[in-house]
Amino acid sequence: MxxxxxxxxxxxxxxxxxxxxxxxxxxxxxxxxxxxxxxxxxxxxxxxxxxxxxxxxxxxxxxxxxxxxxxxxxxxxxxxxxxxxxxxxxxKKVDLVPMEESEYQMTQTTETVIPDVKDISKIKRGIALLPDGYKQIINLYLVEGYDHVEIATILEITVSTSKSQYHRAKKRLMQIVSEL
CATH class of the missing domain: 1.10.1740.10 (RNA polymerase sigma factor, region 2, helix turn helix motif)
Structure with a gap:
């Protein structure tokens, strides 16, 4: 039971x-x-x-x-x-860098990539190497499961800033992981 x-x-x-x-x-x-x-x-x-x-x-x-x-x-x-x-x-003044809406256009992707088990350790190492602001967004969104509205509230930023920071963090993470 x-x-x-x-x-x-x-x-x-x-x-x-x-x-x-x-x-x-x-x-x-x-x-x-x-x-x-x-x-x-x-x-x-x-x-x-x-x-x-x-x-x-x-x-x-x-x-x-x-x-x-x-x-x-x-x-x-x-x-x-x-x-x-x-x-x-x-x-400690770890700030996120706000972006103007016109500076970057988000696109929706439907493709989901499931990492290989060997890649998980690379991803963990990659997250550890991210700047603190990016690490926050990745942890809140991917690891803790918060959505962008919740992240915006927690970090006191706009939803669009949360989305753009997540996109930039994910792009940087992929770059770091490819170099490991």
Missing amino acids: KTDIRFTHQSLVEQCKAGHSSSQYELYSYYVDAMYNVGFRFLGNKEDAEDIVQDSFIDAFKQLHSFKYQSSFGAWLKRIVINKSINHLKA
């Missing part, structure tokens, strides 16, 4: 709300590695990712009363980690 993860962790979350530190540790232990990976993908720095994850857990436990089970605890926590990572990058 498959168990819904939201209900599996609901009792832990409720125990955390009641102040049980052992339940907090259990939730922390369950999610820390996954949240570190999210933070690291955005920040590209081990120490920054560790700091962001710790801050995210502290904030999550402080704001646990606002968690209403509209998603899983993990999805809620992941959103906190992503927002903190982006805010950290903004504080």
Whole structure:
């Protein structure tokens, strides 16, 4: 019998709300590695990712009363980690370069390329080599699954800037991967 993860962790979350530190540790232990990976993908720095994850857990436990089970605890926590990572990058002044609409015309492509398993490691290395602004867009869109409207809201940019940055990032990523 498959168990819904939201209900599996609901009792832990409720125990955390009641102040049980052992339940907090259990939730922390369950999610820390996954949240570190999210933070690291955005920040590209081990120490920054560790700091962001710790801050995210502290904030999550402080704001646990606002968690209403509209998603899983993990999805809620992941959103906190992503927002903190982006805010950290903004504080470091990692800016996206806005483009004028007339400067570049987007075209829709219907062709989907599925990378070979060997190419996945090249793609990961390529993403790591992207400039931080491009890395953000690629991570939000391809890895985390946000759409351009959500990315625009998160990064406080226009939807067209999100799309153009994604296109430029993808083009640069393909160039990097072809050189690896």
